[in-house]
Amino acid sequence: MRVSLTAPSAPEDRCPLSHAAPQAGTAPNGCPVSPQAAEFDPFENAYQLDPAEALRWSRDQEPVFYSPKLGYWVVSRYADVKAIFRDNRIFSPSIALEKITPVSQAAQDTLKRYGYAMHRTLVNEDEPAHMERRRALMKSFELEELAHHEPMVRRLTRAYLDRLIDQGEADLVDEMLWEIPLTVALHFLGVPEEDMDTLREYSIAHTVNTWGRPSPEEQVAVADSVGRFWQYAGKVLEKMRQDPSGHGWMKYAIRRQRELPEVVTDSYLHSMMMAGIVAAHETTAHASANMLRLLLESREVWEDVCANPSLIPNAVEECLRLSGSVAAWRRIATADAWIGDTFIPKGAKLLIVSASANHDERHFENPDVLDIYRDNTTDHLTFGYGSHQCMGKNLARMEMRIFLEEFTRRLPHMELAPDQTFTFVPNTSFRGPEHLWVRWDPSRNPERHDASLLERERHFPLGAPNRQDAEREVRVTEVIAEAEDVVRLVLEDPRGRPLPRWSPGAHIDVLIGDYVRKYSLCGDPNDEHRLQVAVRRESPGRGGSRHIHDSIKAGMPLRMRGPRNHFRLDERADRYLLIAGGIGITPIIAMADRLKALGRDYAIHYCGRSRQSMALLSRLVRDHGERLQLYPASEGRRLDLPTLVAGHGNALIYACGPGRLLDQLAELTRTYPGALHVEHFTATAEALDPRREHTFEVVLEDSELTVPVAADQTVLQALRAVGVDVPSDCEEGLCGTCEVAVVDGDVDHRDRVLTDAERADNRRMMTCCSRARSGRLVLGL
Structure with missing residues (x-):
């Protein structure tokens, strides 16, 4: 979508609707309008009862049209409407309260x-x-x-x-x-x-x-x-x-x-x-x-x-x-x-x-x-x-x-x-x-x-809703021993209703007491009644995975949020390298399934301690055997990342696994901007220490506001305090939900979402954790 100024041109050059039947109607610039546009009247029953349904034809066929009955151009699509709201100089609000019917x-x-x-x-x-x-x-x-x-x-x-x-x-x-x-x-x-x-x-x-x-x-x-x-x-x-x-x-x-x-x-x-x-x-x-x-x-x-x-x-x-x-x-x-x-x-x-x-x-x-x-x-x-x-x-x-x-x-x-x-x-x-x-x-x-x-009463924090509150209950229908210290959970709606659709790379948040754990979905996206996740027992963790392994049985309820996808597969490439370490195979197998269905060229490189510890192995061999390379450490096999990356050609690289694997890949692909896509599940950001931070201000270009950010405050918190809605999820710099566009200023990036190339480009930031290096940032809000 674009909204742009243009120099005046001849009327015949201004008309985007030359295909329409001339007898249907005419816009002020001489442009013939379609039969649907000629008939549109917002005071008739269809629009009065359901404006969205009345304009479905417009969203599908003619997102901007002239209405002769109303004397207005009508705009129906999301991107166009938002862009007009954004630019209040080209598109003045001065007629917002004008009488739409001439006054007698x-x-x-x-x-x-x-x-x-x-x-x-x-x-x-x-x-x-x-x-x-x-x-x-x-x-x-x-x-x-x-x-x-x-x-x-x-x-x-x-x-x-x-x-x-x-x-x-x-x-x-x-x-x-x-x-x-x-x-x-x-x-x-x-x-x-x-x-x-x-x-x-x-x-x-x-x-x-x-x-x-x-x-x-x-x-x-x-x-x-x-x-x-x-x-x-x-x-x-x-x-x-x-x-x-x-x-x-x-x-x-x-x-x-x-x-x-x-x-x-x-x-x-x-x-x-x-x-x-x-x-x-x-x-x-x-x-x-x-x-x-x-x-x-x-x-x-x-x-x-x-x-x-x-x-x-x-x-x-x-x-x-x-x-x-x-x-x-x-x-x-x-x-x-x-x-x-x-x-x-x-x-x-x-x-x-x-x-x-x-x-x-x-x-x-x-x-x-x-x-x-x-x-x-x-x-x-x-x-x-x-x-x-x-x-x-x-x-x-x-x-x-x-x-x-x-x-x-x-x-x-x-x-x-x-x-x-x-x-x-x-x-x-x-x-x-x-x-x-x-x-x-x-x-x-x-x-x-x-x-x-x-x-009784329940107090909700003021402002936009927190995505972390949208919890649903599911029932565990199967607990399957998938590998050494790995179980696969099959989840269904307790009433048998369909669960949300998801795409490869998506994850759900599983809530266990006060703990929240993110687990990638690894089942069939076309199965609308079941979600599947694989969980590795993490002995040095905070107890969430141990609880699942020791206590969760078939028939028990669980609370979850999502699915959400911050690791989305770009399906437009010709070749793909899929790299997984340990339990990182869970989003990778879903991507491999999708690429196989699309007929794309892909290869899977999967590292683990031993074959016995490598989850989903039998399905990988069955469904992707010719595309699969295994690197069990117990057999002395090691993945040669430098050689693999050097020969990747124009392939997109998708990787999930331990931090050291992802860090090495980031270093090796530094000269290949846009090639590497990774997902982290552990944050590195620490709580803000006001003794080490400085205050700064953010200028909101679209809203024309200046918002101060205190030394003990995130940009996200400062924006919410003045009523600016910015969605968020993890609030740890992992998911990318709170991303905003940066128009000007030097960002101190503290997330684990952006690549080094994206950080150097300095056009985006995560408001939950990243800050300004100096006194001012201009954001596209």
Whole structure:
């Protein structure tokens, strides 16, 4: 994907759709549009019910197209949408709050009567004003500040649940999910209690006014509500000016105005007061309703969450991806540009559909499936990306997690009421059901039999979910003696459900008490019901492998995370050298199986103490005999690595084994950049010692933020503290999950992921362990 500026060219050179039928429709640049593009209308049922499904044809055939009915270019693929979010100068957000339906004169007159003068806000403001204000007002959104709101959110949630717990049925939107996020939003802003009820009445009109398609008659009624909302918000703001002390974002903004009057202006405060209520309220209310609907429609997933509350953060994030409350945003091109292969002229308006991007199979595997164990669910674009990413995302996450934790604990038997039709307020951008009816049998409420349930609560760290919490239970169905001090475990789902698909090089984390051990998968990737790992007894280890060997029997449960693949096989080469030492054969055999199936040229070189200690040997001989070279030390056979590497030609080298083997290979392949691929399972990084470290700062190029990193703090920790989402897994420099792009600066690399050549190139770093050699790094975030 590319987004780039371009010099003006002749109209015929600008059209990427010359293949389309001319009679279908015409874009402003004279380009004929396809029949599907000509028919697209986001206000029709297909888009309103499921934006991602309505644009499936676009993701597959025409990822950027002009919609004559809407008057916008529509963008549907993940990479394109993210690139547009990233570049807020070429693609200005200035039209984000523009009325998508032209406003009638009568409605304009109505707004004027109320003195309505909505100004730019953080959502639709260009640089440099946007980032100046964002930096000035960001403190209230930092994790430490947001933590103050958690007790209030929990108290409200419990109070509303108490009201309906014995009813047996409820419309969760009307009776709970609409009210709580609005109350939280008003508390977050610092609105006085006596004004909350009045502001509640006006909130929904703003959404219809901006993103909907009201009739001329409806526009006047909507404008009247919006005008009243504007006037009353101004009165409440003036009341807060009288005493801006205490918690509350608007109170903090008033205090900041005294320090920065030219940045935080009066008109800006009034606009943010009104926009902040809508932004913090409706999106969270809709997202919560979408989440509960999705989970209750997927009963097995709901029961997994009920049984294992540690899954809640990842479940919330996956629901935000699969059916988020923000379906689309709008941008306007400030210069001629290209989005992929499509020319976009200066002045063109764009509808960038994040709901479609979140279902793009080019980025998410099985994107239409609700998978609460999904490895990259936090990559979703529901919160946007870059400098205009939603500031309130972590407040929304907190609310949704508490809702889900309370419901799964107190009403695990709740189900969707049958035969209900879900309806949505018609608009292009925000979506959630207007009603969500559920039912349950009050006699089965767990708290009737266990009153202590009411006192329990689970606190989740604020911010993006930790991948380490997405644990699933599996059952050991076989324990097979594979070699001397090596056993092979066969794992299945306890309910017989399919397990996740995986690819060669993937591993799972097995959790044994407080220990976590990574084991490469060595079975058949096409067997969707079984995962297999081989475990060597490590006598000098920390006890995990000894426990497996001594205690794990067929029929016993285990907890696992993954699969995850940080040792992925590049299938595009002509030749491959596969090198394994000891138990390192486990990912290598899966790669060999795949290469054989693809008909590639490969050779396996396998070292071990003795044939008796070499795992998977019989299968290797059976399936790869002609390609296999064995080096049992007990027979005096030694692998001549220098000779092997010198003769590798253009082969890719994949290796797994003891550190000394991998270190020697790294040295031998120093002059062959890109040839060697290895996987480590032991880290070398030590805990940070602030006496030996120095402070520095990281500048985030896409977000336009500068974040200080303390001497006792990792870059990953510093980014999370200010609400920047960076996925992570091992946090030991082994897996590569927390990798970010380096734009400028000298990195002190401390990981075991990058090759020497990649370190010298200095274009990537692992934020969990690596640091700056000097005072500043610029990162592509």
